[in-house]
Amino acid sequence: MNEYKYRESHEWVKFEDETTALIGISSYAQESLGDIVFVNLPSVGDAVTAGETFADVESVKAVSDIYSPVSGVVAEVNEALCDRPETINEDPLGAWFIKVEKITETEELMEEEAYGPFVAGLE
Numbered sequence: 001m002n003e004y005k006y007r008e009s010h011e012w013v014k015f016e017d018e019t020t021a022l023i024g025i026s027s028y029a030q031e032s033l034g035d036i037v038f039v040n041l042p043s044v045g046d047a048v049t050a051g052e053t054f055a056d057v058e059s060v061k062a063v064s065d066i067y068s069p070v071s072g073v074v075a076e077v078n079e080a081l082c083d084r085p086e087t088i089n090e091d092p093l094g095a096w097f098i099k100v101e102k103i104t105e106t107e108e109l110m111e112e113e114a115y116g117p118f119v120a121g122l123e
Contacts, residue, residue, distance in 0.1 A: 004093065005069070005109035008118070012093065013069040019103045021070060022096040025057075028119045030092045033059040036085045041097060046074045048100055050107045055097055057088070066097065071105035074098050 004012045010029035015021045030036065038058035048054045048068040055066040076099035081087055088095045110118060 004112055004115075006112070006115040006118075007067060007069045007107060007109065009067050010119075011067055011069055013106075013109060014096070016099075019072070020075070020099065020101045021072075021103060022099050023054075023068060023070070024096040025066060025088065025092055026115070026119075027092045028122075030089050033057065033064060034061045035059055036088045039081045039085045039088070039097070041077050041079075041082065042074050044074050044077055048072060048074060048098070050105050057085070068100070069107050069109055070100055070103045072100040072103040075101040 004014050006012050006026060010026040011023060012026050013021045013023050036057050036059045040056045042048065042054050048071060050068055050071045052068060053065040054068045057064055057066060078096050081095060081097065
């Protein structure tokens with residue numbers, strides 16, 4: 001169950017079990033953004049809704065919204081990203097933003113096998 005799934009807006013979700021998952025952004029997203037210099041994350045206990053913004057990142061190019069692929073409650077926030085946002089550029093699949101629990105809804109998500117060709121079509 002520990003494989004990545006993706007939104008078309010380039011966020012990833014990695015399910016730990018049926019109701020808990022980590023969320024971050026894809027390699028494609030971080031490459032498109034350029035050097036990330038600031039991350040604005042939600043608080044533990046905040047509700048997130050599938051398809052809605054839960055965070056934003058500031059890069060040398062722009063500020064970009066980050067969308068949740070699931071609905072649930074923020075169980076944990078990766079506070080290390082606030083001190084070292086460049087971690088997202090260094091390891092986008094390891095630099096999770098939030099852990100969501102009590103997941104009640106998920107968006108249509110792409111498997112890794114579908115996401116690669118989707119991104120290739122954008123380039």
